[in-house]
Amino acid sequence: MARPVERAPGEQRGVRRVGIADLGSNTARLVVFEYEPGAWFRLVDAVREPVRLGAGLARAGRLDPAAVGRALAAVELFEDYGAAVGLDALEILATSAVRDAVNSEDVLAPIRRAGYSVRVLSGEEEAELGVLAVANSFTATDGWVMDLGGGSAQVSRMRARAYGGGRAYPLGAVRLTEQLLFGDPPAAGEIAALERLAARELGAVAAEIRRSGLPLFAMGGTIRNLARIDQRLRAYPLPVLHGYRLARPALDAVIDELGSLPLQQRRWVSGLRPDRGDIILAGALVFRWLMEAAGLDEVRVSGVGLREGAFFRGFLPAPHHVEDVRAFAVRNLARRYPQPAAHVRQVMRLADRLFAALAPLHGLGPADRSLLAAACELHDIGVALDYYRHDRHGLYILMSAALPGFEHSELALLSLLVRYHRKGAPRIGAYRGLLAAEDEGRLRCLTACLRTAESLERSRAGRVRDVAVDLDAEAIRLTLTAGEEPAVELWEVRQHADLFAAAFGGRRLEAEARVL
Structure with missing residues (x-):
């Protein structure tokens, strides 16, 4: 014991x-x-x-x-x-x-x-835990959850973040391999037999998924390995599986590669665990059949499953749901890398004031405002490793974190905001494949808000009580309200005039203080 x-x-x-x-x-x-x-x-x-x-x-x-x-x-x-x-x-x-x-x-x-x-666990209990894990790790409230293991596959309906029914099917990767796939590599007739069995077992639920138009969240070792293979083939810039969108054409390409190789070569495909080499095709073929029959262009890969579902039952009171998946994910990560709470609150408050006042220039919306707030809450997590280069340490921590509730593109932008919160010219760089061309402008505008808020809190003494913003065609004027002369804050803000010019149409930055 x-x-x-x-x-x-x-x-x-x-x-x-x-x-x-x-x-x-x-x-x-x-x-x-x-x-x-x-x-x-x-x-x-x-x-x-x-x-x-x-x-x-x-x-x-x-x-x-x-x-x-x-x-x-x-x-x-x-x-x-x-x-x-x-x-x-x-x-x-x-x-x-x-x-x-x-x-x-x-x-x-x-x-x-x-x-x-x-x-x-009964099949239903297993499915309930899988749905609970998805409900606490994605923002979707409704959808379908598939957990394909070695012995069976559970397909469940998630309704309002709760288990809404489902069943287990005898379509596990080990079971199907032993029953139907004998060739090395499997013959076309064996693959066809497996697909006929999948059609017989999953035909009804595939039709339900198609009619619902809802997303499919997939969990288990099979889908994680398939997603990892696809990421390696694409040279994907994020080392994160949770939330990855595995597209049907990409799955086809992975199956084509795996199906062409004998077992001894298949075991060493990049991204695949060698001990799954003999069973990976069976699970992949089930996923492909279901995606085609259900009219799904992609599946959302879940990095969590029944073990996490079981944990949530002990971690949270019934109904075992975090109230806000994204907010909890940010707060949970911040608790692991502690920062001075008063400083974080002040940076968040000032950044939000700047975002609102500069809205006529940046035109960004609520989603960007939420992303800025998250960046404020996490901007100094890299200090837990070391103060020097803590902006880069923060980038590494975030890029490696499977932050529940965030799309991978959002995670990339959030990580870059943390990276550039204190210095450097913001650029997308290696993450261009995840972000659109217009995201470079978003990054500059949000970085300007975050970096300026951090500058206004440079002494970490809370001296700047408020900031007013005046805009015209040539300048952005900041008037700080403070209880004493905020000399270091004014000095720091003026260091970043170039960023303001780049973000806001070449306007010059002016700053002064009003001491009350």
């Missing part, structure tokens, strides 16, 4: 550390979350073991003894890890393979004898 937690000096009291283990048909995984209930969380570790528990199950209806041995060895590994690091709790979940096998007790009994509880 997990022993009591011993916190390192300086660690926060009230912070919990829990592990959630998932015994899947292909892979056993342990994820570890550190969190303060209802406030913030972070993933701090993950352990993965490809146990292939569902091997032979479709044919025999029983778990193979060797597969059981691999699964129990993985659980022992997870238990040892939990004891070593002092988890507050370890939750073990079992899914399709254990659920469907007549000899499931071969796995369950030894785990229970070791003193651990293990919960076998």
